[in-house]
Amino acid sequence: MVKIVTGVAGFIGSSLARRLLENGEIVVGVDCFTDFYPRAIKEKNLLPLRDFPSFKFLEKNILELDSAKLFDGVDGIYHQAAQAGVRSSWGRDFEIYITNNILATQKILEAIKDKKIRMIYASSSSIYGETKKIPMHEDDLPCPVSPYGVTKLAAEHLCGLYYKNFGVPTISLRYFTVYGPRQRPDMAFHRFLKGIMQSEEIVLYGDGEQTRDFTFIKDAVDANVSAMEKGKAGGVYNIGGGSQVSINYCIRRMEAITGKKAKVKRLERQKGDVTHTYADTTRAGADLGFHPSIPLDEGLLQEAEWIEKNILS
Numbered sequence: 001m002v003k004i005v006t007g008v009a010g011f012i013g014s015s016l017a018r019r020l021l022e023n024g025e026i027v028v029g030v031d032c033f034t035d036f037y038p039r040a041i042k043e044k045n046l047l048p049l050r051d052f053p054s055f056k057f058l059e060k061n062i063l064e065l066d067s068a069k070l071f072d073g074v075d076g077i078y079h080q081a082a083q084a085g086v087r088s089s090w091g092r093d094f095e096i097y098i099t100n101n102i103l104a105t106q107k108i109l110e111a112i113k114d115k116k117i118r119m120i121y122a123s124s125s126s127i128y129g130e131t132k133k134i135p136m137h138e139d140d141l142p143c144p145v146s147p148y149g150v151t152k153l154a155a156e157h158l159c160g161l162y163y164k165n166f167g168v169p170t171i172s173l174r175y176f177t178v179y180g181p182r183q184r185p186d187m188a189f190h191r192f193l194k195g196i197m198q199s200e201e202i203v204l205y206g207d208g209e210q211t212r213d214f215t216f217i218k219d220a221v222d223a224n225v226s227a228m229e230k231g232k233a234g235g236v237y238n239i240g241g242g243s244q245v246s247i248n249y250c251i252r253r254m255e256a257i258t259g260k261k262a263k264v265k266r267l268e269r270q271k272g273d274v275t276h277t278y279a280d281t282t283r284a285g286a287d288l289g290f291h292p293s294i295p296l297d298e299g300l301l302q303e304a305e306w307i308e309k310n311i312l313s
C-alpha cells in the first residue's frame with residue numbers, strides 16, 4: 001500500500017518519508033517548493049529519498065493536485081505541508097498562510113471524505129497561545145497569539161469536522177518546536193548553531209528566559225509512524241520532547257558543544273512569540289506509546305554536525 005507525504009521536501013516531511021521508505025513503504029511525496037526558504041535546501045532534503053525505487057515525487061501545489069486520482073490505492077496520508085513561521089504570518093503574507101495551511105488541508109479532506117483514508121495532520125503547539133497552565137494539555141482551550149497559530153488551529157478543526165461528519169480518520173499531532181538535522185533555516189537552533197560555529201553574531205528576540213519544549217526530529221517521526229498505526233481516529237495528541245528549557249540555557253549548551261562563545265544581539269520580543277511551551281504528553285504516551293528518547297545535548301550535537309557538513313561546507 002501507498003503512503004502520501006505532503007511537504008516532503010521540507011524538514012519534517014523529508015525526515016518522515018525517509019523513515020517510511022526504510023520501513024519498506026511505498027511513498028508518494030508532494031511538494032511545490034514554496035519560497036519560504038531556498039529551494040536548494042529542499043532539493044538536498046530530497047536527495048536521499050530519490051535513491052529509493054519505492055519513492056515517487058510530485059512537484060505540485062496541493063491545491064492543483066488531481067486529487068481524485070492521486071488518493072486511489074492510498075492507505076495513509078501524512079499531511080506535513082504548510083507555510084511555517086510565526087513571525088512572518090502578520091500582514092500581507094497572511095494570505096499565503098490561509099492558502100497553504102487552511103485551503104490546502106480542506107482540499108485533501110474533501111478529496112478523501114468518502115475514502116476513509118487515515119490522515120495524520122501536522123498541527124502545532126502554537127495553537128495554545130499564551131496559556132497560564134503549564135504543561136499544556138490537549139483539552140485546554142486553544143487561544144493562538146499568532147496568525148500562523150490561527151491557521152494551524154483552523155485546519156486542525158477541519159480535521160475534527162471531517163471526522164465527525166464523514167468519518168474521515170484524522171489524527172492531529174501538535175508538535176512542540178522540532179529540531180535536529182535538516183531543521184528549517186529560519187528556526188532558532190539552526191540560526192544559533194550556524195552563527196556560533198562561524199563566530200558570527202546571533203539575533204535573540206526577547207531576554208532569552210522564554211522556555212520551549214524542544215522535540216528531536218526522530219521523536220516527531222516516531223510519533224507519526226505510531227499515530228498512523230495506533231492513533232485514535234479524530235484524536236489530538238501533544239508531541240513534545242519532555243523538558244522545558246530556556247533559550248539562554250540552550251545557547252549555553254551550544255557553546256559547550258561547539259567550544260565557541262556566542263555573540264548574542266538581543267532584540268525586542270516579537271509579536272506572536274509565546275513565553276512558555278511545555279507539553280503534557282500523557283495521552284500520546286498511553287495511545288501511541290510515545291516516549292521522547294533523545295536528550296537535548298545529543299540532539300544539539302546531531303544538528304551541529306549536520307550544519308557543519310551540509311550548510312557550512
Ligand SMILES: NC(=O)c1ccc[n+]([C@@H]2O[C@H](COP(=O)([O-])OP(=O)(O)OC[C@H]3O[C@@H](n4cnc5c(N)ncnc54)[C@H](O)[C@@H]3O)[C@@H](O)[C@H]2O)c1
Nearest residue numbers: 007010011012031032033034061062081082122124177178
Ligand atoms: N518545525 C517545527 O518545529 C514545527 C512545529 C509545529 C508544527 N510544525 C508543522 O509541521 C509541518 C512541517 O514543518 P517543517 O518545519 O518541516 O516546515 P517546512 O517549511 O520545512 O516544510 C513544509 C513544506 O511544505 C511545502 N508546502 C507548503 N505549502 C504547500 C502546498 N500548498 N503544496 C505543496 N507543498 C507545500 C513547502 O514547500 C515545504 O517544503 C508544518 O505543517 C508545520 O506547520 C512544525
